C-alpha cells in the first residue's frame with residue numbers, strides 16, 4: 127500500500143517478510159519512475175509520521191521497466207535478509223541497474239557490495255538450514271509418519287527453502303518450526319503457519335539413536351580440523367543436533383583410532399594408489415573393500431547418494447555379475463539389483479537355471495548418480511572418471527572371488543572391469559579370456575537389463591530379450607564347465 131505526497135512516497139509493507147508484497151510495490155514504483163530518494167519504506171503497524179498526506183500526484187503514463195537478469199537474481203535472494211534497511215537498498219540497486227546494466231558485476235560499487243553481502247548471508251543461512259534441520263518423529267496418521275524439526279534461521283528463509291525439503295523428504299509429512307513461521311508439508315502440499323517454539327517439537331526419538339550411530343561411524347578421526355568444524359557447525363545449532371553431544375568423546379578417542387588405522391597393513395587410499403601404480407589388487411578380504419568403499423571420496427558421487435552399495439554373494443561363486451551402478455531402490459536398500467532392473471535380471475537368470483544367490487553380484491560404480499526431476503531422482507550415467515575411480519573396488523572383489531565366468535551387464539560394467547572403453551556392439555555375443563592378473567576366467571559381455579526395460583517396441587524387445595537370455599545361458603554353461 128503506497129501513500130502519496132508531492133515528493134515523498136510512503137510504502138507500507140504488510141509484514142517484514144513478504145517478498146511478494148515488496149516486489150509488487152517495486153514494480154509500481156519503477157513503472158512510475160519514483161526516484162529511490164523519494165521512497166520511505168515502512169512495515170505494517172509501525173507508527174507513521176507522514177500519515178496525513180495529500181492527494182496522490184496525477185498518474186503519469188507508466189514507463190516500461192527493463193532490468194538486467196544479474197541484478198534481479200541478486201535481489202531475489204537478498205530480499206530474504208532480516209535487515210530492515212534492505213528495502214531501500216534493494217530498490218535503489220534495481221533503480222540504478224536500469225541504466226547501469228552491469229552494476230551487479232561492479233565490485234567497487236558500494237550498493238553492489240552491500241547487496242552481495244546480503245545475498246551471501248542468505249546462501250549461508252540456507253546452507254546451514256539444509257545441513258542442520260533434524261526431524262523427529264511426532265506420530266503416525268493413517269499409516270503416514272509425521273515428523274517435526276525446530277530451526278532458528280538468521281533470516282526470512284523458510285519459504286524460500288521449503289521446496290528443498292519438499293524434494294528431499296517427499297515421502298513423509300513434516301513441519302519445520304521456526305520462531306517466525308512454520309512450514310507444514312502434508313500430502314504433497316506445503317503451507318505456512320505462524321511460528322512456534324522449540325518445545326513444540328519432541329526432544330528425541332528412536333531415529334536419533336540410529337543417526338548418532340551413523341554419525342559415529344562416518345566420523346573420520348584422521349581428518350579432524352576443529353576450527354573448520356566450529357565454523358561449519360556454529361554453536362547455536364548444537365542444541366538441535368543429536369550428534370553434537372558425541373563430538374567431545376569422538377575427539378578424545380580420535381588419536382587412538384588414528385594409531386589403530388595406521389597400524390593396519392595398508393590404508394584404503396594407499397591401496398588405491400598401489401593399484402594405480404602397479405595394477406595390483408591385493409586386498410586382504412571383502413570387508414576391507416567394503417570399508418574402503420564406504421569411506422571413499424575419490425569422486426563426488428558419495429556426496430549425494432544415501433549410501434555406497436557394495437557387492438554381495440558367496441566368495442567362491444563361479445559366476446560374477448557386474449552391473450552399472452545402484453539405482454534409486456538400491457541406494458535406499460543398500461543392496462545391488464533389487465529394483466525393476468534387478469527383478470528383470472532375476473527372471474532371466476531363473477529362465478536359464480542360474481540361482482542368483484549362488485552368484486556374486488556387484489556394480490562397476492558403487493554410488494547412485496542421479497538428478498532430481500521434480501521429486502523423482504532420475505538415473506544419470508556415470509562419467510568415465512567416476513567409473514575409473516571406483517574400478518579398484520571392482521577389481522578387488524573380482525580378484526577375491528576369482529570367478530570362472532564374469533558377466534558384464536552394459537558398457538559401464540565393461541569399462542570398469544577392463545579399464546578401457548570397448549564398444550559393446552563389437553563384443554556382445556563373444557566370450558573373452560581375462561588375463562591371469564585379473565584372476566583369469568572368461569568374460570561374457572552382454573547388455574544391461576534396463577536396456578530391455580527402455581525398449582518401447584514389443585517386437586524389438588522380444589528379439590533383444592532372447593539375445594540376453596542366450597548370453598546368460600552361455601555364461602551358465604561355462605560356469606558349469608560344460609562349454
Ligand code: URA
Pocket residue numbers: 449450451452453456461462463464465467468489576
Ligand atoms: N542397475 C544396476 O546396474 N545395478 C543395480 O544395482 C541396479 C540397477
